[in-house]
Amino acid sequence: MDERAALALLSAELEDAGDDAAVVDDLVITTDMLHERTDFPPGTTRYTAGWRAVGASLSDVAAMGAEATAAVAAYAAPAFDDGELLAFVRGARDVCERVGASYVGGDLDEHQEFTVASTAIGRTDDLVFRSGARPGDAVCVTGTLGRSAAALELFNRAGDGPARDDEDDLERANALFQFEPRVAAGRTLAGYATAMMDSSDGLARSLHQLAEASDCGFTIDADRVPITDALTDVADDDAVLDLATTFGEDFELVVTLSESDLEAARSVTDVRLSRIGSVVTREDGITLDGEPLADRGYTHG
Amino acid sequence: MDERAALALLSAELEDAGDDAAVVDDLVITTDMLHERTDFPPGTTRYTAGWRAVGASLSDVAAMGAEATAAVAAYAAPAFDDGELLAFVRGARDVCERVGASYVGGDLDEHQEFTVASTAIGRTDDLVFRSGARPGDAVCVTGTLGRSAAALELFNRAGDGPARDDEDDLERANALFQFEPRVAAGRTLAGYATAMMDSSDGLARSLHQLAEASDCGFTIDADRVPITDALTDVADDDAVLDLATTFGEDFELVVTLSESDLEAARSVTDVRLSRIGSVVTREDGITLDGEPLADRGYTHG
Incomplete structure (x- = not known):
């Protein structure tokens, strides 16, 4: 099992x-x-x-x-x-x-x-669960994705040797690994969110889990997925989007909310809140630029 | 370290x-x-x-x-x-x-x-700490000591083979390992206790830790230490007291309280509460039948 x-x-x-x-x-x-x-x-x-x-x-x-x-x-x-x-x-x-x-x-x-x-x-007296997303809602993520994927690339580059010129990579990798838990954002978003979870298993898997709990689908625009420069700096161009959506361990919030609340939610959230797509019906599935987005991600060992 | x-x-x-x-x-x-x-x-x-x-x-x-x-x-x-x-x-x-x-x-x-x-x-709004024991207080333990020492002896006897005649030992050992956490007793004793902790590292070590936190000593009577029959059944006679006081992992409560509260505390506690001795000054040390009781016990690996 x-x-x-x-x-x-x-x-x-x-x-x-x-x-x-x-x-x-x-x-x-x-x-x-x-x-x-x-x-x-x-x-x-x-x-x-x-x-x-x-x-x-x-x-x-x-x-x-x-x-x-x-x-x-x-x-x-x-x-x-x-x-x-x-x-x-x-x-x-x-x-x-x-x-x-x-x-x-x-x-x-x-x-x-x-x-x-x-x-x-x-x-809290105002819980937000994974269930509750409704077709028509906007789906957003806080911050940027890809920090941990970028960090792992830097850790791998440096290997485990103490070579002098690896120190910069290790320092950057450690800094990327020290993410900010989105507690403040979660508190303010709770006033608007219909569903919320963190992206610890990657955006793709989070969307599948939200869809399962909320009985819905998602349509996501690839060019709206916020990706950290740290990842585009270190990863091959054609791997960036895949890493940002499936690597996970970024600990950002994935949140759904009514479109009409989007601007109000943005104005009170202390971090960037990127709208990456919309909630659709279960039958419409989970798609990225119109293509099915597989339930792939990092299963924590 | x-x-x-x-x-x-x-x-x-x-x-x-x-x-x-x-x-x-x-x-x-x-x-x-x-x-x-x-x-x-x-x-x-x-x-x-x-x-x-x-x-x-x-x-x-x-x-x-x-x-x-x-x-x-x-x-x-x-x-x-x-x-x-x-x-x-x-x-x-x-x-x-x-x-x-x-x-x-x-x-x-x-x-x-x-x-x-x-x-x-x-x-709780009525916390009990390890500090607070005062010379003159009675020191008590809930239940009996030696369950885990007895269980380990039974596990060792049975070895790890599946031999048919080991099953009884294993069943008894598992039953002894399933201790009852003293939550109900802790709640009622909180109304009387001057200091309290659990005996997870053994009675001897618990007394040393209470003494350290409360700046006191203890005088303990060996024949008042409540020992489970399960231990006297399986251990050598001359090892029983030492196992009961130092083996630990019994998860009983060690509690100090005013002598005048002892009967009242007993009457509301749902398990046996054995008075094993008294709190004395730091200078008088920690003694078992008048002999220094070493700070020995099981350091959890």
């Missing part, structure tokens, strides 16, 4: 699961496990790992339209080096501070592979 | 860390990572693993005197077998139901070693 089949099995078993975060009373709660082999390429600093692991959970809180309250993380490594551990904690704390949450610690575990499990909680 | 040194480093860095759970407004939050090599002996079922991992976090909520609200868990394994995964989820859900909490899902991760990261949240 692959991870997606397993998730479907769990959704059926647990009625509270299946959105970006679970809801309990006025709280949302979400947890993520990341590990070195699949999530932290050689060259990723522990500061970046702390930022990114906790940021991934904060992004799920954002996707529910909630305020981020607090986060914890379990840090597992073969050995505890004080410099690495403090760097991790500072990364985790800084990403929490960025979104107004408290980083309140966690657990340590001796473990063969560097592994992080982070959990974030948030609060 | 070993795990304890690393934890001390983090306590200094994070002012909200250092008790059984972190506190954010009226919420408590705690996270634990467990993995196969050190926490789930061969023969541990996935149902037991789900129960135990989530139970460990619920025990930390109990130790703060809080109501248990919800829990999530990240499940990591080399492959996702649907029977194993459902068994895990049912164990996690059952332990939550036992204490009135909701199990609301989590995350999946492909990982070489079976690993679980669980997080629980709770609520």
Whole structure:
């Protein structure tokens, strides 16, 4: 059974699961496990790992339209080096501070592979789910896509050697990996959104998941997909659009809202909000420039 | 740096860390990572693993005197077998139901070693910390100690072979591993406790941690330490007391309270509450039958 089949099995078993975060009373709660082999390429600093692991959970809180309250993380490594551990904690704390949450610690575990499990909680009385998108709605994304794809290219270029001329690439890659969880945007968009989720598995897969939950389709214009310059700088021209739509791990918000609310939503959102297309009926499917957009993306290892 | 040194480093860095759970407004939050090599002996079922991992976090909520609200868990394994995964989820859900909490899902991760990261949240307006014990207070433990030590002995006896006559041992071991988190007891004891924590690292280490946080000492009577029959049944007579006081992983509550409150606290607590000794001054140290009780215990791997 692959991870997606397993998730479907769990959704059926647990009625509270299946959105970006679970809801309990006025709280949302979400947890993520990341590990070195699949999530932290050689060259990723522990500061970046702390930022990114906790940021991934904060992004799920954002996707529910909630305020981020607090986060914890379990840090597992073969050995505890004080410099690495403090760097991790500072990364985790800084990403929490960025979104107004408290980083309140966690657990340590001796473990063969560097592994992080982070959990974030948030609060809201105005939840936004993946369901709720209606044909005719506009579909938008925050920020730009492709940061993580660009970062991975830079990490790969630098390899894991300490060569002097790789340092620039590693520094840029780490900076790209330190994304800003869209908590503030999620809060303001919650007032307008009919459906919302984060793009952690890539835009294509997010659209398929929104379509599944909302029983709708999407028509997307490729030239409206906002792509970071960092990706166009490092990737082959003919790979850019594919990477931006399927690589994922960008942790932007994908949101649907009434066309008539679009300008009002833009005016209160603290980041760029790009309209990339429209919600259509389920029968019309999910298309990019008129061609079917496959449910392809990064399945988190 | 070993795990304890690393934890001390983090306590200094994070002012909200250092008790059984972190506190954010009226919420408590705690996270634990467990993995196969050190926490789930061969023969541990996935149902037991789900129960135990989530139970460990619920025990930390109990130790703060809080109501248990919800829990999530990240499940990591080399492959996702649907029977194993459902068994895990049912164990996690059952332990939550036992204490009135909701199990609301989590995350999946492909990982070489079976690993679980669980997080629980709770609520209270009447927190109990590790600090607050005063010389003259009685010190008590809930339930009995030695369940996990007994279970490990039974797991070891059975080995990892599927021999027919090992099944009884494995069944008993799994049952012992499914402890009841002391959430209800923690809630009622919160009305009386001057200090409280759980015994996950063993009674001896818990007393040292309480002494450190409360700036006190303890005098403990060995013959008042409540030991489960399961341990006396399987362990050598001369090892029983040492296992009961240092093995840990029993997830009972260690609580200090005014002597004059002892009977009232007993009358409202839903489990046996054994007075094992008294709080003394820091100068008097931590003693078991008059002999220094070493800060020895199980450091979670």
